Amino acid sequence: MASPTDKVIISCAVTGSVHTPTMSPHLALTPEQIAEQAIEAAQAGAAILHLHARDPADGRPTADPKVFDAFVPRIKAATDAVINITTGGSTRMTLEERLAYPLQAQPEMCSLNMGSMNFSIHPVARKVSQWQHAWEKPYVEGMEDTIFRNTFRDIKLILDRLGQGCGTRFEFECYDVGHLYNLAHFVDEGLVEGPLFIQSIFGILGGLGPDPENLVVMKSTADRLFGRGGYRFSVLGAGRHQMPLLTMGAVLGGHVRVGLEDSLYLGKGQLARSCAEQVRKIRRILEELSLDVATPAEARAMLGLKGADAVGF
Numbered sequence: 293m294a295s296p297t298d299k300v301i302i303s304c305a306v307t308g309s310v311h312t313p314t315m316s317p318h319l320a321l322t323p324e325q326i327a328e329q330a331i332e333a334a335q336a337g338a339a340i341l342h343l344h345a346r347d348p349a350d351g352r353p354t355a356d357p358k359v360f361d362a363f364v365p366r367i368k369a370a371t372d373a374v375i376n377i378t379t380g381g382s383t384r385m386t387l388e389e390r391l392a393y394p395l396q397a398q399p400e401m402c403s404l405n406m407g408s409m410n411f412s413i414h415p416v417a418r419k420v421s422q423w424q425h426a427w428e429k430p431y432v433e434g435m436e437d438t439i440f441r442n443t444f445r446d447i448k449l450i451l452d453r454l455g456q457g458c459g460t461r462f463e464f465e466c467y468d469v470g471h472l473y474n475l476a477h478f479v480d481e482g483l484v485e486g487p488l489f490i491q492s493i494f495g496i497l498g499g500l501g502p503d504p505e506n507l508v509v510m511k512s513t514a515d516r517l518f519g520r521g522g523y524r525f526s527v528l529g530a531g532r533h534q535m536p537l538l539t540m541g542a543v544l545g546g547h548v549r550v551g552l553e554d555s556l557y558l559g560k561g562q563l564a565r566s567c568a569e570q571v572r573k574i575r576r577i578l579e580e581l582s583l584d585v586a587t588p589a590e591a592r593a594m595l596g597l598k599g600a601d602a603v604g605f
Contacts, residue, residue: 299586301547304338308553309353309382312428321351323362334371336571339591355389376401398458398604406471410498467499488523495530502533
């Protein structure tokens with residue numbers, strides 16, 4: 293868990309691979325939009341920027357390194373935020389596709405899903421009568437019959453090639469209690485060393501539900517597995533559960549993640565116009581709780597990162 297003297301790290305997940313253009317006109321799709329939203333989020337207080345890429349022609353998720361290269365260096369040049377590249381990509385991508393840009397970029401941090409799972413928003417398709425692009429409806433409906441794959445061997449390969457090979461550290465994405473035990477297995481095997489950064493995720497269909505009790509279960513399980521001083525705990529609440537769960541997590545000593553990847557909304561019925569709006573909102577909440585927000589330099593120190601001068605972009 294976080295030290296009582298820790299400041300709170302705000303992560304911002306800018307665009308993701310789940311939401312589609314029809315769902316919000318404010319979702320960043322082009323390299324220019326992704327860069328602009330990421331830079332604004334950093335200026336608002338996000339110490340970590342979690343990045344996916346989109347095909348600029350129609351907004352579908354892509355793993356193409358050329359697309360990443362159109363915005364990642366620009367973000368690095370404009371901010372001192374920690375750049376965190378996805379290894380999750382989307383459920384439609386192979387492991388080789390998902391790793392193509394991370395292995396090229398050798399970033400300070402990458403996300404790492406800690407297990408295979410059902411991962412879906414397919415019920416959302418029932419609420420949409422007209423789609424902007426032909427790919428969107430089959431993509432969303434198709435989630436009902438796809439899984440996100442990260443086997444033990446997949447995870448071991450990522451830890452070896454990115455962690456050992458590139459000095460990259462990880463945002464360990466844990467969607468259920470079993471994912472914490474998977475992480476503990478890799479710690480026991482000597483493949484992962486602290487400080488651990490655990491992103492506990494609530495409200496995704498296929499993962500742990502958004503009940504406040506589940507947050508307590510995840511925290512107490514992590515305390516038992518890793519010791520209170522052996523990890524740092526961050527909270528991600530999907531959709532309308534974003535701000536309430538993040539606030540609860542912060543009260544319990546955790547860090548927080550916002551961004552349009554996780555929720556398209558700022559409040560009930562109110563679409564967020566940018567990721568920075570969500571950053572500013574959670575920052576206000578944290579400051580009202582008398583909690584201090586970590587700078588990128590402070591986040592690097594807490595998480596043991598190699599530094600922005602040691603990346604490949």
